[in-house]
Amino acid sequence: MMILSAVLGAGLIAIILGDAFETILLPRRVIRRIRLARLFFRFTWLPWSRLSRSIVSDRYRETYLSYYGPLSLLLLLIIWAGGLIFGFALMYSAQISAFHAAEGYPGFGMALYLSGTTFFTLGLGDVIPHTAFARFLTVMEAGMGFAFLALIIGYLPALNQSFTQREITISLLDARAGSPPTAAEIFLRHSHDKGLDTLFQLLHDWERWSAELLEIHLSYPTLAFFRSQHDNQSWLGALTAILDTCALTIVGVEDACARQAELTFAMARHAVVDLSIVLSTPPQEPEYDRLPEHVLAHLRSTLAAAGLQLREGKDTDQKLRDLRRMYEPYAYSLAKYLCITIPPWVFDVKHMDNWQTSEWRLIPDSHKSDRSDKPGKRHF
Numbered sequence: 318m319m320i321l322s323a324v325l326g327a328g329l330i331a332i333i334l335g336d337a338f339e340t341i342l343l344p345r346r347v348i349r350r351i352r353l354a355r356l357f358f359r360f361t362w363l364p365w366s367r368l369s370r371s372i373v374s375d376r377y378r379e380t381y382l383s384y385y386g387p388l389s390l391l392l393l394l395i396i397w398a399g400g401l402i403f404g405f406a407l408m409y410s411a412q413i414s415a416f417h418a419a420e421g422y423p424g425f426g427m428a429l430y431l432s433g434t435t436f437f438t439l440g441l442g443d444v445i446p447h448t449a450f451a452r453f454l455t456v457m458e459a460g461m462g463f464a465f466l467a468l469i470i471g472y473l474p475a476l477n478q479s480f481t482q483r484e485i486t487i488s489l490l491d492a493r494a495g496s497p498p499t500a501a502e503i504f505l506r507h508s509h510d511k512g513l514d515t516l517f518q519l520l521h522d523w524e525r526w527s528a529e530l531l532e533i534h535l536s537y538p539t540l541a542f543f544r545s546q547h548d549n550q551s552w553l554g555a556l557t558a559i560l561d562t563c564a565l566t567i568v569g570v571e572d573a574c575a576r577q578a579e580l581t582f583a584m585a586r587h588a589v590v591d592l593s594i595v596l597s598t599p600p601q602e603p604e605y606d607r608l609p610e611h612v613l614a615h616l617r618s619t620l621a622a623a624g625l626q627l628r629e630g631k632d633t634d635q636k637l638r639d640l641r642r643m644y645e646p647y648a649y650s651l652a653k654y655l656c657i658t659i660p661p662w663v664f665d666v667k668h669m670d671n672w673q674t675s676e677w678r679l680i681p682d683s684h685k686s687d688r689s690d691k692p693g694k695r696h697f
Contacts, residue, residue, distance in 0.1 A: 332353060357396065358538075394469060403432070405454065436459070476540065499561070500562040504570070601650045613634070
């Protein structure tokens, strides 16, 4: 039993340390499917997201879902710390005679107490090791406690910085693509003189943002569960709108920045596919067609009225469908798993941007007829 306790303790410590290393320090995707952090998120997110379906209000549901990211991170850190403490307690109990307690003969409870006080470096001194190996274990655990605290101190600010970096670009898309962003709004708001030059710069910026999004979420997969500040914004919705814009630019818009659209499409598609692998969400065909023929015809007429001519014909429509099949199943699967609604290609009615709204409803008269519901409510 003493040997078994020591082996179990050492194994638990190795598992915790390996999982923390892969989650916090390793800057690449881990292919191995059985991991403590992955199992933790899988078995905590599913019941959390299912419970959100019972919330009627969209706004309250989004608020409820936004709590999961920070809470899950704190709980994961607690599980890591608890696992290390329990693992060292098993190793202490395997050589319990090597410790001297101030009161009574130490059992497993005393070993667990010693492990906790050593890990958090309390230094109470009421349980004392009196063999060389026992002293080595206590010193190693104390050092590991310091290292664990240092990792948390370094990890949380880096995570917050990465989240802020992601959200700044999403917020900048508000006035350029609407709230939530759509491909139709992106083209309409770039239909002015030299608008295609501005669209080129937008797609160039989002090519880089897609690469940063991929690297950030590979390094910190927890960020996928962090919600945006506004209910009608999300990293996945913005990424899908950019993919829609690139697909339409490649096949349909005359005299547009097709080459830059191809580059941005490749990077954005790479991001959505790799993130679906990270979150274990295999591609699924959408339950509905996001761009049926009548919507595509309406989109063409709307853009034509703004001075943008879209190519027509069966070959063009087929190429557009082929491009959509390269990313929509992945985006749909991610959206279904993360409880995020993907914006459509075009809205039937005009929506106010987030910058035009106010909690106190001080809205210019010219915009009051566009939207009558409360700020922050989703319009999907």
